[in-house]
Amino acid sequence: xxxxxxxxxxxxxxxxxxxxxxxxxxxxxxxxxxxxxxxxxxxxxxxxxxxxxxxxxxxxxxxxxxxxxxxxxxxxxxxxxxxxxxxxxxxxxxxxxxxxxxxxxxxxxxxxxxxxxxxxxxxxxxxxxxxxxxxxxxxxxxxxxxxxxxxxxxxxxxxxxxxxxxxxxxxxxxxxxxxxxxxxxx
Amino acid sequence: xxxxxxxxxxxxxxxxxxxxxxxxxxxxxxxxxxxxxxxxxxxxxxxxxxxxxxxxxxxxxxxxxxxxxxxxxxxxxxxxxxxxxxxxxxxxxxxxxxxxxxxxxxxxxxxxxxxxxxxxxxxxxxxxxxxxxxxxxxxxxxxxxxxxxxxxxxxxxxxxxxxxxxxxxxxxxxxxxxxxxxxxxxxxxxxxxxxxxxxxxxxxxxxxxxxxxxxxxxxxxxxxxxxxxx
Ligand SMILES: Cc1cc2nc3c(=O)[nH]c(=O)nc-3n(C[C@H](O)[C@H](O)[C@H](O)COP(=O)(O)O)c2cc1C
Numbered sequence: 196x197x198x199x200x201x202x203x204x205x206x207x208x209x210x211x212x213x214x215x216x217x218x219x220x221x222x223x224x225x226x227x228x229x230x231x232x233x234x235x236x237x238x239x240x241x242x243x244x245x246x247x248x249x250x251x252x253x254x255x256x257x258x259x260x261x262x263x264x265x266x267x268x269x270x271x272x273x274x275x276x277x278x279x280x281x282x283x284x285x286x287x288x289x290x291x292x293x294x295x296x297x298x299x300x301x302x303x304x305x306x307x308x309x310x311x312x313x314x315x316x317x318x319x320x321x322x323x324x325x326x327x328x329x330x331x332x333x334x335x336x337x338x339x340x341x342x343x344x345x346x347x348x349x350x351x352x353x354x355x356x357x358x359x360x361x362x363x364x365x366x367x368x369x370x371x372x373x374x375x376x377x378x379x380x381x
Numbered sequence: 382x383x384x385x386x387x388x389x390x391x392x393x394x395x396x397x398x399x400x401x402x403x404x405x406x407x408x409x410x411x412x413x414x415x416x417x418x419x420x421x422x423x424x425x426x427x428x429x430x431x432x433x434x435x436x437x438x439x440x441x442x443x444x445x446x447x448x449x450x451x452x453x454x455x456x457x458x459x460x461x462x463x464x465x466x467x468x469x470x471x472x473x474x475x476x477x478x479x480x481x482x483x484x485x486x487x488x489x490x491x492x493x494x495x496x497x498x499x500x501x502x503x504x505x506x507x508x509x510x511x512x513x514x515x516x517x518x519x520x521x522x523x524x525x526x527x528x529x530x531x532x533x534x535x536x537x538x539x540x541x542x543x544x545x546x547x548x549x550x551x552x553x554x555x556x557x558x559x560x561x562x563x564x565x566x567x568x569x570x571x572x573x574x575x576x577x578x579x580x581x582x583x584x585x586x587x588x589x590x591x592x593x594x595x596x597x598x599x600x601x602x603x604x605x606x607x608x609x610x611x
Binding site for chain 2: 236241242243244245246249250251253254255266267269270271282283284285286287288289291292293294295297298300302303304305307312313318319335337338341344345348349350
């Protein structure tokens, strides 16, 4: 089993260190093969909104940088853990750049989900289990609620944990998640 | 009665390289019309240009001195695009480092558009701008959430868009009024979408992807490639 950890180079705070150690231990104990990618300010180009990943080079971003490597690892992992600083209630810039450029992994077309909402169909038959762990030194309740809404209101196969210094709670949340690949419902 | 002059900065946070292809740019143009008509002094900032041309510091200074800022941007994976997060995160750092405080009672508004037909999915992005406003000490006014963003370029002046265009102007005029009166209490968010059947919009969009791919020399089945399967 493979786990990929995405990390923001910009926020290497004390709380990040604690969180990172806990996560590493957790997956090592479960005998996962771990891979880490640290994303810094200069590492990834910004998405250009060109939709080339759908209509020019289907499934791949047209920008030639480390994002293709990240997407390749993403698709071939069992679990992807995104350690994201919580900024204004959402993902930090570096993490969000990677998430924007994840778009090639879905198809351009539109589908209507059972609840009436719109979504894109999946490109692959299955995806890694995705877990976002949001952390910050001081988290306002509103921001914690916001990141949970961003992840949970629109997606069926992504989990979110807000890390507020409690290792016990983090472990409990992790234990409630099935650490294996999910199907094609995004 | 003397007329107090107000200044607003209109920020386009679309990651697109060519701003004439950006739906947000169209909304910024309408905002500019509304603000100018109300006698408000208008400045414009394009986030991508600001970053690539290395002029964020002067733009940040301008933003900090304005009476109001309107952030207009597309929804990217259900929240703000990475490039706009970079711009806002660095702005907050800039304010802290320079020990600057923003203009007293500065107002901030959000105008978010998305590709899916439903305007309400933009709500979380509006809340992010609200959280940002609170953290820099500005007052959040309200958000405009626009669905069916893919339709606006090229149809905005068509007869069937008349009502939608009026709704947009109505929202922007409301912003102008709040800026002039320095109205402090926030207002309700607005939801706007083209007066066009959802099914037809999705159908047309799907056809559009196939025709765009064909223009690039691809076949329909190429769209389904799975390049990362080991
Ligand atoms: C990387 C990426 C992610 C997007 N995510 C969403 C989304 O989550 N929901 C949605 O409705 N539209 C989404 N869109 C579509 C844009 O919001 C839409 O095309 C918008 O009209 C673009 O505005 P602009 O021309 O000002 O950039 C996304 C587009 C891109 C390129």
